[in-house]
Amino acid sequence: xxxxxxxxxxxxxxxxxxxxxxxxxxxxxxxxxxxxxxxxxxxxxxxxxxxxxxxxxxxxxxxxxxxxxxxxxxxxxxxxxxxxxxxxxxxxxxxxxxxxxxxxxxxxxxxxxxxxxxxxxxxxxxxxxxxxxxxxxxxxxxxxxxxxxxxxxxxxxxxxxxxxxxxxxxxxxxxxxxxxxxxxxxxxxxxxxxxxxxxxxxxxxxxxxxxxxxxxxxxxxxxxxxxxxxxxxxxxxxxxxxxxxxxxxxxxxxxxxxxxxxxxxxxxxxxxxxxxxxxxxxxxxxxxxxxxxxxxxxxxxxxxxxxxxxxxx
Amino acid sequence: xxxxxxxxxxxxxxxxxxxxxxxxxxxxxxxxxxxxxxxxxxxxxxxxxxxxxxxxxxxxxxxxxxxxxxxxxxxxxxxxxxxxxxxxxxxxxxxxxxxxxxxxxxxxxxxxxxxxxxxxxxxxxxxxxxxxxxxxxxxxxxxxxxxxxxxxxxxxxxxxxxxxxxxxxxxxxxxxxxxxxxxxxxxxxxxxxxxxxxxxxxxxxxxxxxxxxxxxxxxxxxxxxxxxxxxxxxxxxxxxxxxxxxxxxxxxxxxxxxxxxxxxxxxxxxxxxxx
Numbered sequence: 001x002x003x004x005x006x007x008x009x010x011x012x013x014x015x016x017x018x019x020x021x022x023x024x025x026x027x028x029x030x031x032x033x034x035x036x037x038x039x040x041x042x043x044x045x046x047x048x049x050x051x052x053x054x055x056x057x058x059x060x061x062x063x064x065x066x067x068x069x070x071x072x073x074x075x076x077x078x079x080x081x082x083x084x085x086x087x088x089x090x091x092x093x094x095x096x097x098x099x100x101x102x103x104x105x106x107x108x109x110x111x112x113x114x115x116x117x118x119x120x121x122x123x124x125x126x127x128x129x130x131x132x133x134x135x136x137x138x139x140x141x142x143x144x145x146x147x148x149x150x151x152x153x154x155x156x157x158x159x160x161x162x163x164x165x166x167x168x169x170x171x172x173x174x175x176x177x178x179x180x181x182x183x184x185x186x187x188x189x190x191x192x193x194x195x196x197x198x199x200x201x202x203x204x205x206x207x208x209x210x211x212x213x214x215x216x217x218x219x220x221x222x223x224x225x226x227x228x229x230x231x232x233x234x235x236x237x238x239x240x241x242x243x244x245x246x247x248x249x250x251x252x253x254x255x256x257x258x259x260x261x262x263x264x265x266x267x268x269x270x271x272x273x274x275x276x277x278x279x280x281x282x283x284x285x286x287x288x289x290x291x292x293x294x295x296x297x298x299x300x301x302x303x304x305x306x307x308x309x310x311x312x313x
Numbered sequence: 314x315x316x317x318x319x320x321x322x323x324x325x326x327x328x329x330x331x332x333x334x335x336x337x338x339x340x341x342x343x344x345x346x347x348x349x350x351x352x353x354x355x356x357x358x359x360x361x362x363x364x365x366x367x368x369x370x371x372x373x374x375x376x377x378x379x380x381x382x383x384x385x386x387x388x389x390x391x392x393x394x395x396x397x398x399x400x401x402x403x404x405x406x407x408x409x410x411x412x413x414x415x416x417x418x419x420x421x422x423x424x425x426x427x428x429x430x431x432x433x434x435x436x437x438x439x440x441x442x443x444x445x446x447x448x449x450x451x452x453x454x455x456x457x458x459x460x461x462x463x464x465x466x467x468x469x470x471x472x473x474x475x476x477x478x479x480x481x482x483x484x485x486x487x488x489x490x491x492x493x494x495x496x497x498x499x500x501x502x503x504x505x506x507x508x509x510x511x512x513x514x515x516x517x518x519x520x521x522x523x524x525x526x527x528x529x530x531x532x533x534x535x536x537x538x539x540x541x542x543x544x545x546x547x548x549x550x551x552x553x554x555x556x557x558x559x560x561x562x563x564x565x566x567x568x569x570x571x572x573x574x575x576x577x578x579x580x581x582x583x584x585x586x587x588x
Contacts, residue, residue: 045586051418054584072422081418087411091334100327104419106319145415 002065004029004153004184005050009059012045019045021208022059027186027201029152032179034199034216035188038298042208043188047083047157050186051076063153081155081186085162086142090131094122094141097130102148109148116144120174136167143174154178157188172197192291202290206298216290223288227266230256232279240276244269256282321425328433332399338437341398345441348391349383349449353456367465367546375460376453377475380446381549384486387445388542392486393493393518394511395441400434400497401510404580408505413585427580431498431573438494439487446483466551482545485558488565489541493518495569499576505587536564 005027012020020042027033037043048054050061052068052075060067066075088097095113102109117123120140125133133141139159146154159175160168175198179185189195195202196216203213212219226249231237238252246265251258261269270280288296332338356362356372363369366385371378404427407413416426462475470478496517500510521537524530534540544561547554 048414048584048586051414053414053417054586055582073420076418076420079418083414085411087415089331089334089410089412091336092331096334100331101415101419103323103327104319104416104421106323106420149419 001029003027003062004031005033005061005063005186006065007046007050007059007061010046010049010056010061011058012042012049012054013057018208020049020056023205023208023210025203025210025213027153027184029184030182031201032175032185032199033187034195034202035186035205036190036192036195036202036294037188037205038190041190041205041298043190043205044083044157045208046205047081047155047186047188050155051079051081051083053083078149078152079155080146080149080151080153081157082142082146083155083157085135086138086145088130088138088141088145091129093127093129094133094137094144095126097141098145098148101145105149109150112148112150113144116147119147120144121170135162136164136171139163139167139171140174143171151183153184153186155186155188158190159187160189160191160194168194192289192294196290204294204297211297212293219293220287220290223293224285225260225262226258226286227261228256228258228282228284228286230281230283231273232281236276237273237278240272240278241269244272258286319419319421319425321428324421324425324429325432328403328429329436332403332433332437337402338399341395341437341441342444344391344395345445346448348387349379349445349452352383352386352449353379353452357456367549368462371463372453373457375462375475376450376455376457377459377462377472377479379453379457380449380479381462381482381545383445383449384482384545385543388489388539389522390515390519392442392490392542394515396438396490396493397497397511397514397518399437400494401501401514402507403430403434403498404501404576405505405507405510408587409507411587417585423581424577427577431495434494434498435491438490442483442487442490446479450479462549464551465546465549468551470549470551478548481548485545485548485561486542488544488561489538492538492541492565492568492572495572495576499572502576502580502583535560536567538564538568541565 003026005025007023007025010020010023011018023046035043035046045054049056050063055069063075063079068075092100098113098116099110102113117126120143122137122140122144125137130138130141156175160171163171172194175185175187179198187195187198199216201214202216202219203210205211229237234252234257238250238257241247241250241257241259244265245268247259247261247269249260270283273280362372363382366382368378368381372382407416417423459472461472462470464470493514497510497514500513501507504510518539522539525534525537525539541561541564544557547557
């Protein structure tokens with residue numbers, strides 16, 4: 001099956017700066033894919049290359065097997081979205097703007113205007129000039145403009161940036177709904193909670209390079225095997241844990257004991273503690289959050305991020 | 314969404330609608346309306362009139378002379394400005410608004426967008442020219458009638474033939490207007506800045522006018538763009554002198570074609586990184 005997005009070796013340089021450095025991406029149909037990175041990591045530049053807005057210095061990008069730079073507008077069939085903030089003509093109403101982009105889409109796009117306005121809850125303000133729209137309304141209008149294309153793939157660049165908490169909640173709910181309807185979504189963001197909430201696969205990018213690409217669950221699972229333990233006698237419990245087979249990295253703090261081990265070793269440890277007359281107050285498996293992983297990957301040295309990713313890309 | 318072919322005519326129609334929704338367009342058209350009105354008001358206000366220019370002596374004898382005098386004066390800076398006002402803005406404004414990325418991610422190719430924009434800019438420029446001539450003709454006719462014109466060769470031209478020649482003169486005037494619009498589109502595409510494109514087009518036009526009065530540059534003067542704005546006078550001679558019209562056609566093409574080609578290639582290959 002043809003991937004929704006397949007980018008290989010994308011490079012974009014601006015003078016001395018390499019904004020995007022040999023980026024490979026594979027987004028499968030049906031994915032809700034997070035493209036996560038700090039500001040300035042090259043996310044928007046990558047998206048622009050995917051949409052054919054800028055030419056890569058090296059590499060290529062295909063959307064459903066079509067290269068926008070080779071095939072032009074035809075390569076964008078079934079693809080919609082926006083990079084940075086969606087932009088419209090301020091001197092025209094929202095509806096007129098949608099009529100315009102629908103005309104550029106052709107087919108039955110114009111017939112979807114009412115439905116799209118309804119989906120983003122802008123029906124009542126459709127005749128207002130875009131000049132008077134808030135940032136959040138423009139973001140929603142951007143989604144409406146994308147929906148006119150009846151897309152199979154939606155590329156959204158930081159769709160909640162600049163929105164108030166209610167606007168962020170509504171936007172995420174909208175993306176959830178669209179994903180449930182079967183759309184493939186590529187969501188670029190620097191907000192971990194957003195990606196964790198919406199996405200099933202992620203690429204983490206820093207300084208133009210992808211340092212992880214794969215399933216979000218698998219990424220988080222790589223940090224499984226750590227536990228927090230609190231007992232009726234932490235000092236003695238820690239000594240027992242240090243001696244226990246298959247248990248490592250035992251540390252003691254005011255919060256209790258932390259250690260690493262597989263499930264069988266942990267089960268044996270609990271039996272040993274019971275035999276020693278030590279009661280368990282809490283035994284909690286601990287996985288790193290996406291945020292912790294993200295900072296570990298993106299705040300290392302360039303060498304770490306580039307040649308020795310913490311989790312192989 | 315299956316592959317959909319969108320016609321360039323559709324894109325052009327929307328470019329015209331976008332122009333119709335912008336104040337800038339009405340400033341240019343308003344000036345094309347206002348200048349003949351001011352000229353006629355000044356003629357009505359006192360006995361003086363334009364002297365030493367083609368048809369300047371006949372402005373109170375036939376309304377047909379009014380638009381011809383207007384065309385003569387309009388060549389200095391008025392038509393280059395009116396044309397540049399929209400043609401210099403038509404691509405750059407999309408950069409300024411960040412809307413280029415909006416339209417370039419739909420189902421139309423870049424060449425269609427560019428072609429539609431050039432055609433829309435020309436529609437506006439020729440529309441402003443037609444409005445300017447028609448207002449001058451209409452109001453001139455109301456105040457001074459449509460008596461036969463006296464040609465630049467001194468022969469009388471009937472009203473019907475005068476109207477025909479006025480139409481021809483307007484078309485001849487459209488040739489350098491096309492060249493100015495093309496230069497403005499180029500500057501709009503390359504600079505990505507509306508004000509810079511409009512001002513640069515006007516400056517270029519004024520510089521060429523200055524070059525046109527430097528006697529040491531006599532050899533290049535027939536090939537300067539402002540000179541082509543007066544080619545229409547060949548039609549008002551008896552017999553018609555086609556030489557300046559033909560020269561205006563190829564000299565204008567010499568400016569317009571490379572400018573449009575450059576703009577086209579730049580537009581096709583450029584990165585859309587802003588907005």
